[in-house]
Amino acid sequence: MTGTATGTWLTLGRDGRLTAYAPAGGGLLRWTETRPGGPGWSGPDLVEIRNLTHLAIVQGADAYVHFLGRRERPRGDGAVEVDVVHAIQYQSGRPVTEWRSLGNPHPQPDRARRFGAPAGAVASDGTVHVFAPNAGGGLMMRREGRGGRWEPWADLRGTDVRDGLAAAATSDGRVEVFAPAGGAALHWFQPEPAAEPQRSHDVRPGPAAGSVAALETAPGRLTYFWTDPAGGGLICHRRGGWSVPLGGTPGDGANAVLRTVLDGYDCTVIAHRGRSGTVLVGVCATEAESSGLWWTDTGLACAGDPALAHDGRGRVVVAAFDPGGTLRVARRVPGPGLVLGEPAPV
Template sequence: MRRRSADPVGAAREVGPGTVDRGRGGASTAANGDWLTLGRDGRLSLYAPADGGLVRWTETVAGGPGWSGPHFVPVAGLTHLTVVQGADTYVHFLGRRERVRADGGCGADVVHAIQYQTGLAFTEWRSLGNPHRDPEQGRELGPPAGAVAADGTVHVFVRNAGGGLSLRRELPSGKWRAWEDLRGGGIDGPPAPVALAGGRLEVCAAAASGTLVWRQTAPGGDFDGPRGFALRPVPGTVTALETGPERVTFFWTDAESGGAAAWREGDWPAALGGSPAGQGYASLRTAVDGYDCVVLAHRDRDGSVMLGMGGTENEAGGFWWYALAESCQGAPALARDGRGRVVMALIGPDGAPRVARQETGAGLSFARWHTLGH
């Protein structure tokens, strides 16, 4: 099992809100993954990349509305940030980092840190290296994607220089296995992994030849695949959500129609309509008026935020889209707060995070937007 540090600060020492440099208080864009997380104590936290590291805001009490922050966490050379959370509520930070090598060239690696408790410090950032020994190939490393298995094992996926998929994951002891080559080719967007409640993982990626899917044979086991499918997601728009026991639905923007699509292995893709996404979709499964629903949110190509909703695995019943009077950088995020309300977060064009909560009443609508201090 992973051992918790008695002083989990190390090189990622945080700065309190009273002493944060305001130039570092704003976000540079949205992070990838689940960058709005719910802690064990019922408080939400929001994370975003910033110049020289990342920034964090945290609810002062469960359910809000107050937030503390920004708290700045330095990470030199960070080019991409992905946030993932496990069932144990630990929050994992995966970054792609570039540094000057001893020979004067530029090298890239993947780094990892953990936040064990809401609002507290991070562990030290640990380098997970690079699947390539050749520095020039290593610079072609894609941004990391991640998922945490039901037993807490972290899985890190990256597009490698050959256009295939590489994986690094933990052993039960907490030590990391060597990089694994999961094969594949022509991947032209970030992979979309999902951890299932039963312990397995699945991964989907858009590729030049269509869609590639890898499935873990058993919890902790090897990955089968990739299996190729003649489907055409727009690169960078694929997301994954467990919509039934051991069933995954993948969502993306269809390259031909320009609208959203949902697909489960063994079924035909279902058109969901809407406008094309500029980045990936935020996805959440929740109850709305007593019905099991999937909620999607994305940034369309002109920067506006779109919200969609429909019955879980009932795409034929219709999917409804709403344009929100908000603009954002990167993809929005969705989560439930400590009172069970749906919360949406986005990074505004000015770098300030904004959040809105589900209003009481029928359907899914949001109360006024609240801008977090920066």
Template structure:
């Protein structure tokens, strides 16, 4: 596996002075896995803020106390996506928009890394853009098992564009993966075999790109006559080298789970506004999937069911707790399910799995 090297200062210095982010609040919700667990078992929560992003970190694995917020300045940041690799490194992908001297927008995709829980970010590096006129969507990302970062964006032609690292750490040029009519960013999953699969919704149905081997080219897109609501796609590996894709079914407005070669299974629930948060975990000795989303009334909904056992039913629980954007899911250092939200006032809050059978959550803790 290719190993990254952090500089001697970046590896030892925390972000800013203690309390630097005090008084700041989140301006929205990040995309991707914005609630991460480090190698030391501590959780970290990230959220966009005016002029950059905010970070809160557990002081000990399993909580309940958190430090932060710490503020990281990223002038011009308009979209933030967080992804984490198997090595524990957290990667930040952003859409940055600044103004040129002539008043026209200058848009690019930027990337930074946090190597260790609670410590500094690397410098933000520009990855450019496949469309200099600024017509580029929110970035989606994934980290391959060898640590190479893959960045996907919807291009100005409505298809999918990719920029990825080479094994030597240098960035390749933008690649056109083709397709057209994409309604939003794709869902990307890294499988245990090392391959990636990408799913996107389009006006004509659902499009799939697949790697034939780890690090290889992406074949596709292959189209399927399925109706996924734009902006609701998520993905998870649910069996060795097999992905399940989740979305809100456009016609019925309920959650659906689908694997290549089969028909979508309707899971119930209500219509989601953004991608589902997906967590595979053990509940009472059973291999289960936990889903969470924000419904159209602005409240979070939590659901659970057996992994690849949709016919046995899926159970949903509406939570009377307003939030903006979608929720996040993770397991803490004690293995408990943790759900995170951003309150409408910009304050994050978390609830943890209570002891006992099933999945019930504690009272919300505001950070």
């Protein structure tokens, strides 16, 4: 294992089984529940793909899991060839499709080497959208067109765009992307399904590297959560509104977000690695973040970023890799609020 993937590295299949993924030397590792709700797991199985520097995972409404990688292949003349690769897993535990290269929009080798890490989103019609920073600090997009044919790379422009993009799809068929850019974040959105993404207003303060997460908190409306690099805790933002400070003590790394029902209330759950190195879980009423979050330290030592999902029985699940590389999973147990059971090794 060589870290954690970005995006959704813990997924729920149509058959009700959870699958966890992690990048590793020579490819990616995959653990799969043996039955819905666990507790047994199989794996890890190795899915081979060499020379990846970055792995992003995104799941569509059809439950297909898409893998996006940034690949650096050394050439005989000493140069390095950089491209983005894509593969799909259609069912839990089943083989992954052949990896397909989506290329690189830069024909010049020196600029091609500076092409950034991809992020993706799958629209409700199944169209895959891939985003990545280009060598000039702008944002590039490539998407799958009709009949499975990929459109050329499109330049969405922008300034000082950096790695750590967050792309997400809404239930009304649109895709948005939130991009760190120095002291701000740049935001693009589709005004309607299949449209070219348009630039929205810049958002300040900008996020700490790799910390942005997106969650649909109302039909067609995304809320973005990220860590303030100035040490001010969490921040959330919805398009058309102001950024709201939420406090907390997140460490570096990503925030995981999940919407669920607790005690009959629509709630948002946030998980991240705290400054002490353990997984912290916060809960608030959905779209009422300013009223406060209730935090719990799970005590689970975490290397990399935690993940959140529902299992096949509808329970909230928190997953993380401990410092020894063991995958550990904690599930909600009966009782008021969000109470998690003891994290179990997989």
